[in-house]
Amino acid sequence: MNIRTLCLGILSFSDATGYEIKKMAEEGLFSHFVEASFGSIYPALTRMTDEGLLTCRSESQDGKPDKKVYSITDQGRTELKGALTIRPSKDKFKSEFLFIMLMSEHLDQNHVSAVLAQRARELEDELEMIRACGAQVTKPGGRFINGYGEAVIQAAHVYVSQNLDFSTTSEEPTGTQIDDPHLNVDAAE
Amino acid sequence: MNIRTLCLGILSFSDATGYEIKKMAEEGLFSHFVEASFGSIYPALTRMTDEGLLTCRSESQDGKPDKKVYSITDQGRTELKGALTIRPSKDKFKSEFLFIMLMSEHLDQNHVSAVLAQRARELEDELEMIRACGAQVTKPGGRFINGYGEAVIQAAHVYVSQNLDFSTTSEEPTGTQIDDPHLNVDAAE
């Protein structure tokens, strides 16, 4: 999924400026699956307007530059649907944190412990953010992904908290004790 | 984290060829947090050898091109440690799947259901892979990230399985009933 699709998606819910789109990609629901900088958003909006996928109206404000509010057109909605009807590619997950953990044996143990403790705190903050943000979400799609984020981050938090000292002890990592009634494959060995 | 660090990390465990590095980044432990193509791996290895971070020995094989086996040098280990001692940046997670779910109200319900069912199956496969792969992992760092992956993917699987029909019913998404004893913040509302 590229920036164009992201912008179309956000604009399919409500009109917005480039600045607002960036904010939405940083905080709230959208922040879970994209990143976008001004350098990519502004050119994308301009180009899509030229192509007829968006319309743009300028609202002048005193002091600040004109605000350019973009709206999605029917053609834009068609484009968006097309982009969403392909089967989704694998989720992409990049984690420097996990990489550091994997390499922990080459590193200073104090550093590893500090990184773990820090990560536990970050996960708590994220969970709080998701819950706060979830209180404002009403549409089913939004509720679904909010719940998804909550489930996943919580699992990560439980796991990290239970294994804060993995690098200093020789104990087995504590696995999840949750049973998964939807998994019929008998893979646990 | 860039490809250079990834290669150094892999080579810090054992010598390998570019081809083998690519395979490791696709399957097994490393696959959880990176992607790499030949087009990025080969130039990176060449350059790092020029810079003294790696050494390279050629093993001729009949038929196939010479195998170039890379080893990390002390300088390379220093570089790796440096790259790992910075505090890890936020995990990056990109999901076309979640984006489609967010947009589900604009889409055909049958398509959304199919995507959900497909995702449940993919998560099962991934869980199986993680468990199979975990059986071979012995070092603490590896065990930690294997357990992390298992915890997170399982949570996602439970959640998706419980909400396969979210787009066709008006019910609240089923939240996680797991309690998190490590979370003292009282954020649940």
Add this chain to the structure above:
DNA sequence: GTGAACATGTAACAAGTTACATGATTGA
């Protein structure tokens, strides 16, 4: 006999980031 796995490498290209340029307002 066809495709996959083994094995390396380059050049063209795509995509997005960073840094810069500009400038008012508001709160600490």
Add this chain to the structure above:
DNA sequence: TCAATCATGTAACTTGTTACATGTTCAC
């Protein structure tokens, strides 16, 4: 007075991907 927020935009740059080039062996 300094940083942050609002607000848009461009150019240079980085990074990495895709497609191509080359060639063997092995299993189906």
